[in-house]
Amino acid sequence: MDLKKNNMSIFQDMNINKLTLSFKDNIEKAYQAYYFKNSLGEFRLALIVVAFLYGIFGLLDVAVAPEHKNLFFLIRYAFVIPYLLIVFSLSFFNFFEKIWQWLLFVSFIIGGFGIILMIVRMPENVTYYAGLMLVFSAGYFFVKLRFILATLGGWITLAIFFFAVVFFSETPYNLIIAYTFFYISANVISMFAAYYIEYFNRRNFFLTNQLNQKKIELEEVNKNLESQVKARTLELETSEKKFRTLVERASDIIFSMTSEGTFIYVSPNWKEILGHEISDVQGKQFIDFIHQDDINKFSLFLEKLIESDESVNYLEYRVKHNNGGWRWHVSSLTPQFDPEGKVESFIGIAHDISERKKAENAIIESQRLSAIGEMASAVAHDFNNSLQVIFGNLDVILLDKSIPPQLKNYLETIKTSATDASARVQLLQRFSGKKQSTTRYNKVDLNKIVRDVIIQSRPLWKDRQEEKGLEIIIETHYGEIHPVYGNEGELRSVIYNLVKNSIEAMLYGGTIIFETGSRENGLFVQIADTGTGMDEETKTRVFQPFFTTKGFEIGRGLGMSGAYSIIQEHKGELKVVRSSPGKGTTIEVLLPFCNDESESDDIKTVNEFTGSARVLWVDDEPMIREIASELLDALGHKGTMVSSGMEALEMLDKEEFDLVITDIGMPRMSGWQLSDKINEKFDGKIKIAALTGWGNQFDEGEKNEHNIDFILTKPIKINELKSLIDKAMQLVK
Numbered sequence: 001m002d003l004k005k006n007n008m009s010i011f012q013d014m015n016i017n018k019l020t021l022s023f024k025d026n027i028e029k030a031y032q033a034y035y036f037k038n039s040l041g042e043f044r045l046a047l048i049v050v051a052f053l054y055g056i057f058g059l060l061d062v063a064v065a066p067e068h069k070n071l072f073f074l075i076r077y078a079f080v081i082p083y084l085l086i087v088f089s090l091s092f093f094n095f096f097e098k099i100w101q102w103l104l105f106v107s108f109i110i111g112g113f114g115i116i117l118m119i120v121r122m123p124e125n126v127t128y129y130a131g132l133m134l135v136f137s138a139g140y141f142f143v144k145l146r147f148i149l150a151t152l153g154g155w156i157t158l159a160i161f162f163f164a165v166v167f168f169s170e171t172p173y174n175l176i177i178a179y180t181f182f183y184i185s186a187n188v189i190s191m192f193a194a195y196y197i198e199y200f201n202r203r204n205f206f207l208t209n210q211l212n213q214k215k216i217e218l219e220e221v222n223k224n225l226e227s228q229v230k231a232r233t234l235e236l237e238t239s240e241k242k243f244r245t246l247v248e249r250a251s252d253i254i255f256s257m258t259s260e261g262t263f264i265y266v267s268p269n270w271k272e273i274l275g276h277e278i279s280d281v282q283g284k285q286f287i288d289f290i291h292q293d294d295i296n297k298f299s300l301f302l303e304k305l306i307e308s309d310e311s312v313n314y315l316e317y318r319v320k321h322n323n324g325g326w327r328w329h330v331s332s333l334t335p336q337f338d339p340e341g342k343v344e345s346f347i348g349i350a351h352d353i354s355e356r357k358k359a360e361n362a363i364i365e366s367q368r369l370s371a372i373g374e375m376a377s378a379v380a381h382d383f384n385n386s387l388q389v390i391f392g393n394l395d396v397i398l399l400d401k402s403i404p405p406q407l408k409n410y411l412e413t414i415k416t417s418a419t420d421a422s423a424r425v426q427l428l429q430r431f432s433g434k435k436q437s438t439t440r441y442n443k444v445d446l447n448k449i450v451r452d453v454i455i456q457s458r459p460l461w462k463d464r465q466e467e468k469g470l471e472i473i474i475e476t477h478y479g480e481i482h483p484v485y486g487n488e489g490e491l492r493s494v495i496y497n498l499v500k501n502s503i504e505a506m507l508y509g510g511t512i513i514f515e516t517g518s519r520e521n522g523l524f525v526q527i528a529d530t531g532t533g534m535d536e537e538t539k540t541r542v543f544q545p546f547f548t549t550k551g552f553e554i555g556r557g558l559g560m561s562g563a564y565s566i567i568q569e570h571k572g573e574l575k576v577v578r579s580s581p582g583k584g585t586t587i588e589v590l591l592p593f594c595n596d597e598s599e600s601d602d603i604k605t606v607n608e609f610t611g612s613a614r615v616l617w618v619d620d621e622p623m624i625r626e627i628a629s630e631l632l633d634a635l636g637h638k639g640t641m642v643s644s645g646m647e648a649l650e651m652l653d654k655e656e657f658d659l660v661i662t663d664i665g666m667p668r669m670s671g672w673q674l675s676d677k678i679n680e681k682f683d684g685k686i687k688i689a690a691l692t693g694w695g696n697q698f699d700e701g702e703k704n705e706h707n708i709d710f711i712l713t714k715p716i717k718i719n720e721l722k723s724l725i726d727k728a729m730q731l732v733k
Contacts, residue, residue: 015027021199036097043143044088072118083110084107101145108149111138112160117164123171132157158184161183253274253329257345266278290318306335314330328356331348334347390715393627449495450514472503473511474512476514484592484594486570491566498563501560511530512527542560572592575587615658617639644667644668649677657686672702675707690711
């Protein structure tokens, strides 16, 4: 709430339009002149660089599109680059200042339109899609285009792209959707980044303007003081008292120092902001409090002020807090001169910009995580395909009643580990940011989950500790509890994460106590350790994403936040029961009682189909088709395997089938497209199940839009496949 109030206060003080970021008073004209003056050199350089890059990529046309090179050369060298050079030439005329933003806006559109024409001609070549991304980057960040025009140009270019590839190219729809989604994401991120960049630029200008006014007022007072000293001594004392009160109550630090950088005075709020006693600051060198990497920059800044007599200059640097941390400050210094005209001291103001720096870093981190998320989603898809083969073979083998009991136990252990791997893949998919449909839940035994985790984590609490000469004792107190309704793999992952955190908190060994039981509001698992414990701030932030006390070398701060999300999805509660520094931590998982109303359609009783169903299975992965055939044979059903949508349509013309199971992600014809064609051709009489290894990346709306009857997610287990076929045959009847 405080941050929100501060942001509102800043907007009100600056008198700025929240949408366009324009000042609502006469400051806007001054800012436009300031922005043009400070951007002109960078803009000219950027325009030359953009024109050069746009032209040099003509070599790419020769290599990858020789049949279209004449057209592409015409776009590059006859239209886009000449226009950019004309804009560059106009920048040397006085009238350019009035129209330069609109000329840049048109440059954005023309540059993007040229690349879009190339994409239409060569839709299969992904290189030109990357070229359009470079146009977006240049438009938003490189050529000094204002946020509102850059945003307008970005969305217009995106609209032109979408219209062109849909109506004037033969680009596959899945590629259109993928790149449109990518460009929309890039546009949104760039729009916010450009917004904050311009906002902070305007805010710095606003602060500079205020400081200039204060300086003018102060200089005016200094000019008149000498002639009015005797007559206004009492008034001066009163004014000095008011000024001191203003300084002491100011939100920013006001200070003075010698020309060598020794503090003469610092306002009392230094202690409030940075924690040092005022007596420990006055008389010390400014560089004693600055980060080592910023000292040279600060020294050069002082030299520049002394030599050039410039006072409207800013320096960003890190200053040390008394607690050992670092804060980002921006300072402006005004030189004070002796009778001979030499600089003898400086008066300065220091403003804390740590939150701004965090916002800038957050944007960068968001872009990085977005890329990692895409990679995580692809990796999860491949893992699901591999797990499907493992589960399928295990299910087929376990149907053999002649397997020795010991071997069956080994196979069941493998299946449990594969189930945990499947749950961790789902966590990876959550991290990717893709939308998820409901996770499949069953009745699970919390006591069994705790026992499994103790065994799985044995290398952490026993083997590794004994290597270091330490000992961790495990105590268990199991209550007589009923099953809960949930996903066994996900819950096992939560308990494992909690155990891992407890082990890492016990630097010299200790005890972990597990307790299960029931209360009026549900079943609980408590995990208590004798580790280092948490202070109050850590307890309030322990479940926040990216919060970690271990450092990024050890963890990314996603384990506890992921565990919290899982328990929330199970309609349960994850909380710190007790914790304090040096006295250990107790964390509790509370889950609601299992009841029939909470069960999903996937586990409700279905009448068993005793006949042989005719199933057409469509998947482009050979191993998936092979294991699917074995599963259907084991269930007593007739399965026909095909590798593409076109083969499936041909097979449907030749034979009759009760159920079609189709993978969603396939080349040339996706599962969505195949479903639409089957429904159109057979009027919805054939039941369809959609199969995906991408982690349920579609919702009920998409399912209904394509008239899908069932949803299956890899890895499929034999009992799930049997239940689906039973349901499908009931509907067929």
